[in-house]
Amino acid sequence: MDENLICNQNSTLLDALDAINKNAKGVVFIVDDSDRLVNILTDGDARRALLAGGQLQDPINPFIEGKKFVYCKRSDPVKEILKKLGQKISILPVVDNDNKVVDYYEYHRDLKVPIAAPNLAGNEFKYLTDAFLSSWISSAGPYITQFENDFANYVGTIKGAACANGTVALHLALMALGVGPGDEVIVPDLTFAATINAVLYVGATPVLVDIDKDSWCIDPAQIAKHITNRTKAVIVVHLFGQACDMSAIDDLRKKHGFYIVEDCAQAHGAEYKGQRVGSFGDISCFSFFGNKIITTGEGGMCLTNNADWDASMRVLRDHGMNKTRRYWHDVVGYNYRMTNLQAAIGVAQLERISENLAHRSAIEQQYCASLANIKGLECQQFLPDRTKVVWLLAVLVPVDKRDDILAAIKEAGIDARPFFYPLSTMPIYQQYKTENSVSLDVSSRGINLPGYEFVDVADIVRQQL
Numbered sequence: 390m391d392e393n394l395i396c397n398q399n400s401t402l403l404d405a406l407d408a409i410n411k412n413a414k415g416v417v418f419i420v421d422d423s424d425r426l427v428n429i430l431t432d433g434d435a436r437r438a439l440l441a442g443g444q445l446q447d448p449i450n451p452f453i454e455g456k457k458f459v460y461c462k463r464s465d466p467v468k469e470i471l472k473k474l475g476q477k478i479s480i481l482p483v484v485d486n487d488n489k490v491v492d493y494y495e496y497h498r499d500l501k502v503p504i505a506a507p508n509l510a511g512n513e514f515k516y517l518t519d520a521f522l523s524s525w526i527s528s529a530g531p532y533i534t535q536f537e538n539d540f541a542n543y544v545g546t547i548k549g550a551a552c553a554n555g556t557v558a559l560h561l562a563l564m565a566l567g568v569g570p571g572d573e574v575i576v577p578d579l580t581f582a583a584t585i586n587a588v589l590y591v592g593a594t595p596v597l598v599d600i601d602k603d604s605w606c607i608d609p610a611q612i613a614k615h616i617t618n619r620t621k622a623v624i625v626v627h628l629f630g631q632a633c634d635m636s637a638i639d640d641l642r643k644k645h646g647f648y649i650v651e652d653c654a655q656a657h658g659a660e661y662k663g664q665r666v667g668s669f670g671d672i673s674c675f676s677f678f679g680n681k682i683i684t685t686g687e688g689g690m691c692l693t694n695n696a697d698w699d700a701s702m703r704v705l706r707d708h709g710m711n712k713t714r715r716y717w718h719d720v721v722g723y724n725y726r727m728t729n730l731q732a733a734i735g736v737a738q739l740e741r742i743s744e745n746l747a748h749r750s751a752i753e754q755q756y757c758a759s760l761a762n763i764k765g766l767e768c769q770q771f772l773p774d775r776t777k778v779v780w781l782l783a784v785l786v787p788v789d790k791r792d793d794i795l796a797a798i799k800e801a802g803i804d805a806r807p808f809f810y811p812l813s814t815m816p817i818y819q820q821y822k823t824e825n826s827v828s829l830d831v832s833s834r835g836i837n838l839p840g841y842e843f844v845d846v847a848d849i850v851r852q853q854l
C-alpha cells in the first residue's frame with residue numbers, strides 16, 4: 390500500500406491534496422485514528438471545497454461528512470467488484486474485516502472488452518499438462534494425430550494435416566495443388582491479407598474479384614467473369630462465419646475445371662445446404678489463431694479427401710523430407726508443423742465446439758434484438774441454404790458515421806474494429822484489382838464487435854446517428 394493513498398480525517402485539505410499529488414491517483418482514502426476507512430476524497434471534492442470558500446488549512450472532515458463512497462472487501466466476488474469499478478469510480482479501496490484499507494483496485498479504461506477471447510474452460514489445461522508431462526512437446530505426439538482425425542471427422546473430410554497457422558495452411562494447399570508461376574488464382578477482394586499472400590508465395594497471379602452484397606463473400610458472377618484459361622484455382626473465403634454460395638461456385642468448377650481452396654479461417658462449423666464448410670473444396674484451410682472460433686494459440690489445418698495431396702502437404706510441412714528415407718529431401722520443403730502442445734489444446738477446444746457455436750449464436754441473437762430498430766444499421770444477413778456461425782460480430786452503419794461510431798464504442802471500453810480494407814485498395818495489391826465497388830462499400834461501412842460476449846452498443850450507436 391502506498392502511504393500517500395491514505396490520509397487521517399483530522400488532516401487538512403492541504404495534506405490531502407499533497408497526498409493526491411504524490412500518489413497521482415486523483416483520490417486519497419480517509420481513515421480514522423484506528424486506520425479504519427471513513428471516506429474517500431477525490432481531487433474534484435478538494436476543488437469544490439476550495440471553490441465553496443474552504444481554506445487549505447481547514448480540516449478535511451466537514452467537507453466529506455455524509456458523502457457516499459464505494460469500497461469492497463477482499464472476499465467480494467470479482468463480478469461485484471467489476472460492477473463497482475468504471476469511468477466514475479476508477480480507484481476502489483479494499484478493506485479487511487476491521488475496515489482497514491489493505492489494498493485497492495484500479496480501473497483501466499482502455500479496452501475493457503477485447504474483440505475476441507479464447508474460452509479455455511474445458512479440458513485444455515488437462516490435455517496440455519498431459520502432453521507436457523509426457524515430454525512430447527514438439528511436433529510429434531498422439532494429440533496431433535487425434536486433433537487431425539477429430540477435426541477432419543467433424544468437418545467431414547477423410548484427411549487432415551495440422552500445421553503452424555492458417556496462412557501456411559493456404560501455402561501448403563496451393564503447393565500441393567501445383568499452383569505456381571503463370572497460374573491465376575481468383576481471390577475475393579474483401580478478406581484478410583493472408584489469403585492473397587499465399588498466392589504470391591507460390592509465384593502465381595492473384596485476381597481480386599468483388600464480393601456479393603448480401604453475403605459479403607466472393608460473388609460467383611464475378612468469378613465467372615474473370616475466369617481465363619490460366620485460372621488454376623479459386624480461393625473462397627467464408628467471411629465472418631457466412632458460407633459462400635458453394636453450389637454456384639461448384640457449377641463453375643464443373644464447367645471450367647479449376648481447383649477450389651476454401652479459406653475457412655473465420656467459419657469453423659458454418660454450413661451450406663446442411664454440409665459443413667471445409668468439405669466442399671479440393672483442399673480446405675483452417676486457422677486456430679487466438680482470436681478464431683476455436684484456437685490452439687497459433688495453428689492451422691489442411692483438409693482434403695485426396696490422399697496424394699494430403700501426403701504431399703505432410704512432406705512439405707516437414708522440410709520436404711522423404712517419409713521413408715530419413716534426411717532425404719525430394720522437394721524444397723518448410724517447417725510448418727504444429728506441436729503436440731498446441732494440438733492438445735485443439736482436441737479440448739473441439740470437444741466443446743458445439744457449445745461454443747451455440748453460445749456465439751445466442752450472443753448474436755442478443756445483438757440482433759438490441760440493434761434491430763436502429764435506422765441505418767444493418768446486421769449480417771441470415772441467408773437461405775446457409776447456417777452461419779459467429780466469429781466477430783459484423784454490422785454495417787452509414788459510411789459518414791462509421792468512424793465516429795467506432796470511436797464512441799472504443800471510448801466505452803469496447804474493442805470494436807473497422808472491417809478489413811479491400812485488398813485492391815492497398816498499393817502492394819492494387820495491380821491485381823478487377824471490380825471492387827461492393828467490397829469498397831461494405832468495407833467502408835463495416836464494424837466488427839466482440840462475438841463471444843454481448844455488449845450493448847445500441848445507445849452509443851443511436852447517439853451518433
Ligand SMILES: *Cc1c(COP(=O)(O)O)cnc(C)c1O
Nearest residue numbers: 554555556581583654676677678
Ligand atoms: C486469420 C485468417 C487467416 C490466417 O490465419 P493465421 O492462423 O493467422 O495465419 C487466413 N485467412 C483468413 C480469412 C483469416 O481470417
